[in-house]
Amino acid sequence: MIKYKTPEEIEKMRAAAQVVSRTLGMLAKEVKPGAIPWDLDKLAEEYIRDQGAEPGFLGLYGCPSTLLISRNETVVHGLPVKKPLEEGDIVSIDCGALLDGYYGDHAFTFEVGEVAAETKKLLRVTKESLYKGIEQMQAGRRLGDVSYAIQAHAEAHGYGVVRELVGHGIGSTMHEDPQVPNYGKQGRGKKLQEGLVLAIEPMITMGTYRVKQLSDGWTINTVDGKPAAHFEHDVAIVNGQPDILSTYDYIFEALGVKESEW
Ligand code: MG
Ligand code: MG
Numbered sequence: 422m423i424k425y426k427t428p429e430e431i432e433k434m435r436a437a438a439q440v441v442s443r444t445l446g447m448l449a450k451e452v453k454p455g456a457i458p459w460d461l462d463k464l465a466e467e468y469i470r471d472q473g474a475e476p477g478f479l480g481l482y483g484c485p486s487t488l489l490i491s492r493n494e495t496v497v498h499g500l501p502v503k504k505p506l507e508e509g510d511i512v513s514i515d516c517g518a519l520l521d522g523y524y525g526d527h528a529f530t531f532e533v534g535e536v537a538a539e540t541k542k543l544l545r546v547t548k549e550s551l552y553k554g555i556e557q558m559q560a561g562r563r564l565g566d567v568s569y570a571i572q573a574h575a576e577a578h579g580y581g582v583v584r585e586l587v588g589h590g591i592g593s594t595m596h597e598d599p600q601v602p603n604y605g606k607q608g609r610g611k612k613l614q615e616g617l618v619l620a621i622e623p624m625i626t627m628g629t630y631r632v633k634q635l636s637d638g639w640t641i642n643t644v645d646g647k648p649a650a651h652f653e654h655d656v657a658i659v660n661g662q663p664d665i666l667s668t669y670d671y672i673f674e675a676l677g678v679k680e681s682e683w
Pocket of ligand 1: 515516526527528622653
C-alpha cells in the first residue's frame with residue numbers, strides 16, 4: 422500500500438534528505454586516492470549524529486555500516502572495507518539518515534582522482550538517466566513512465582540496466598511501496614499522484630546488466646566485472662510536479678564544478 426505524504430511530512434522528509442546531501446557533500450572532499458572506505462564510514466556516522474539525526478542504514482536488515490560504498494564493478498551494497506581507494510576508481514556512496522521520524526536515502530558515484538573518459542561517460546549518463554526519470558514524476562503519469570525514461574536513456578548509450586535491484590517509496594520506513602524498477606513500459610503501472618515520495622535510483626552498467634551477490638551477503642557485483650554507476654535522489658510530487666528533496670549542490674560546491682559542467 423502506498424502511503425501518500427502530507428505537505429508537513431514532505432518538509433520533514435526534505436530535512437532528512439538534506440542531512441544526507443550535506444553528508445555526501447562533506448565526503449566529496451575526502452574521496453581521493455588512498456582514502457579508506459572504513460574511515461569514510463566513521464566520519465559520516467559522526468557527521469550525521471552531529472546534525473541530530475541517526476544513520477538510516479546502520480542496523481537496518483542487519484546492515485553493519487552507515488554508508489554503502491561500492492567500488493568499480495560493485496553496483497551497490499558494498500561494505501566499507503579497509504582497502505584504500507585507488508586513482509581511477511569510481512565509488513558509489515549510498516547514505517541514509519533518519520530525522521524526526523522520516524528517512525532520507527541518497528547516493529552519488531564519485532571519481533577517485535582522474536578516471537578514464539569512458540568511465541566518466543558512464544557516470545554522466547547514469548546521472549542524466551536519474552533526471553530523465555525524475556522529469557516523469559508528474560501527477561497523472563504512470564510509474565512505468567519513470568522506469569521507461571531511465572531505461573531508454575541508459576540503453577541509448579549502450580549501457581545495461583540492472584533488473585534485480587530497484588528504487589522504492591520512502592517515508593517513515595526506508596523502503597515502502599511502490600517498487601520503482603529502472604526498466605519498464607510507458608503508460609503502465611500505478612498512476613502517480615500528489616504526495617507520492619520515491620527514492621529513484623538507476624543502477625547502470627558498462628557491460629552486461631547481470632549481477633551476482635558475493636558471499637558476504639551484501640556486495641552486488643556485475644557478472645562480467647565491468648564498472649557500474651549508481652545515483653539516487655528522493656523526489657516528491659508537489660503541486661503535480663517533481664520536487665527533488667535531496668540535492669547534489671553540496672557535492673558540486675565541494676568539487677568546485679557546476680553540476681551542468683560535470
Ligand atoms: Mg540508497
Ligand atoms: Mg534507496
